Amino acid sequence: MTEHPHQAPAQPVPPSVWRNPWHFLAFGFGSGTLPKAPGTWGSLVAIPFVPLWQMLPDWGYWLMLGITMLFGFWLCGKVADDLRVHDHEGIVWDEMVGMWITLWLVPEGWVWLLVGFLAFRFFDILKPWPIRWIDRHVHGGVGIMLDDLLAGVFAWLAMQGLVWAWVHWLF
Template identity: 75%
Template structure:
């Protein structure tokens, strides 16, 4: 029997538990967080196939889904981080998925809006401007793992909506 913590130390991007623990599978973005380079980017991309289903919801329903997936993420990311014995494993990308869903709430139809939203979110998530950087350093547990991406998603959503209004 293998030890997931030892396996993680040998390959921090892909603990074996991702493939046999449903909570780990979800937290690792259906496995996208196991990819060896830029797991946050892959996790952000993994959010996109869910978008057509989310866009079937009324605006208020999509908003409720954002609240539910964020609250669930606080618990999920905290649990998986504890299971793995790390504060914020780089492969935990549920937070990026929720951040992308926030960014793309009420986005107009068109692939270019998805690409623009993706780029804005990734820049904010990588650069972590204040107050995102402060939250990332000072809030811990599942909330700490999620909050910087939730706020990056909110900022990206605001920027994207401003662009939508400017070109309308």
């Protein structure tokens, strides 16, 4: 199989994903082991959690975001160190939290989940400034998480704009 000349070769899946609970979590319950677009799969795995998070009061969802972010700094850094890879493409906990940020304070329903997914993937892939700079210059668990957290914030702002426009157009 020939690699695309501008595409980095896929990183091998470490067997530890299936036996180490920290690796399993960081790899998005195994979704990061899929051969194509692990970040997209990790983003999709985050979606079923959103209706659960939306049952929390707004402050509870915010608290969950804070806990999963702080946990993610540690988790992604630990797993990257364990694997001796700066940012293994299969580590998708950062995409999961980015999706959860995107969908905070968004109305319930599959249409909003789909639009949020598309918005997050857009910003995560495009990486507008300062996301791209952070992705290249900040390392460790914070670096792994921070670019996706910012992509989530950009997507969240876009979603809030859509929610505002929808509410004002509807009423």
